[in-house]
Amino acid sequence: MGARPDITAWRPRVEGIDEVFHAHFADHAYPMHTHDAWTLLIVDEGMVRYDLDRHEHGAPSSVVTLLPPHVPHNGDAATPEGFRKRVLYLNTSQIDAGLAGRAVDRPVLHDPRLRHRVDQLHRTLERPGDELEAQSRLSLVSERLAHHLRDESAAPPVPDPKLAHRLRELLDEHVVEGVTLREAAELLHSHHTHLVRAFSREFGMAPHQYLTARRVDLARRLLLGGMRAPEVATSVGFYDQSHFSRHFKRVVGTSPGHYARAGQAAYRRSSAPRTKAA
Template sequence: MGACPEITAWRPRVEGIDEVFHAHFPDHVYPMHTHDAWTLLLVDEGMVRYDLDRHEHGAPSSVVTLLPPHVPHNGDAATPGGFRKRVLYLNTGQIDADLVGRAVDRPVLRDPRLRLRVDQLHRTLERPDDELEAQSRLALVSERLAGHLRDEVAPAPQVPDRRVAYALRDLLDEHVVEGLTLREAADRLHSHHAHLVRAFSREFGLAPHQYLTGRRVDLARRLLLGGMRAPEVAASVGFYDQSHFSRHFKRVVGTSPGRYARTGSADHRRRSRAPRTNAA
């Protein structure tokens, strides 16, 4: 009997990603099959050998692999001990259908920057509370994937779009608590998702999700100093739950919400102002 695989799979609340799939397969062999989504593969340990459209390919840990929808492929370990992989099944709307043929011809993408971005996207998706960050990262990943297939990985520099950057900032300011998706912002501003992220980051020096988190933390600080309890603050300013709130608050402010609130209490202020006396 073969060794048991380790598998984790879920469907994130991020439009454009149908499924996230993490697995360690000691000895599994995939038969020929197809998916109705783009298969974006990272191999973290070992190496995978597979056939795509009757041509043999390999997926080592240093590359990104993109398999197109509806094209048969198989897969098995090319190294002892099996392989460990992370997969994103991207909705067909993320990459133009006319690029399927290009992906069949060259599914292996040797791009360290792209691999880093896909890794960061996976790490964001492991947290069920940062959808805007995941949407922003997905937009840049999808743009770079399409650029590879079109031989446009390094496009000509674009003229900074300050207008759309400030319009997005205004939109985020209007939706600090309830938030909004990147698609909603793109539809309202008549701009592409990736362009929104790039324009905002270029103009303000931080990504849209970082700006929104900072605004929420600022609002939380005022509520905490006003006497509201931390669990109530988390929901009042738009954080997913108390853990989500505490993690972001501590990263921005440098201390936990509870300790921050105690610094603003009347007793704490009296103690901090009390003169110190030397012991006799």
């Protein structure tokens, strides 16, 4: 009897990703099968061997593998210890279906920068409440995947700074309730990837970082005003108390509770009556 696999799977609240699948297999072998979505695979331990369109390929930990929809493939471990992998099943809206043939011919992408971006996207997807960040990361990953499949060598066009300022105004109008990249793209009549690039180039930070900072600023005022941290978390748009505390500490350098207590202590000191010296 083989070792029991270690598997985690979920459907994130991020448009464009149908499923996230993390697995550690010691001896499992996939039979020939297909998916309705694009399969974006990175291997963290070991190596995967697979057949795609009657050609054998390997997926070591240094590469990114992209398998097109509806094309049969299998897979098993190429190393005795098995393999640990992370997979994103991307909706067909993320990559032009006309590029499927290119993916069949070259499913293995030797791109350390792309590998790093896919890793970051997975880490973001594991944190509920960071959907805008995941959307931003996904847009850049999808752009780079299409870039590879089209054999494009030219750099992307220079973003429009006016577009960046319009997006900032939109984020300022929706600090608490937030806005998705798709909603922003529709309202500003632009592609969501262009929005991320324009904003990051103009302001030196991604849209999700700006929105988080605005929420933290609002939270600081509410904490100093006496509102309890759990109430502040939902009042300023964070997913839950854990989500709020993590981002607050990252920005401010301390927890919301400690910040509030320090503010209250300073207020008491400043409000205490002063005695005159004899």
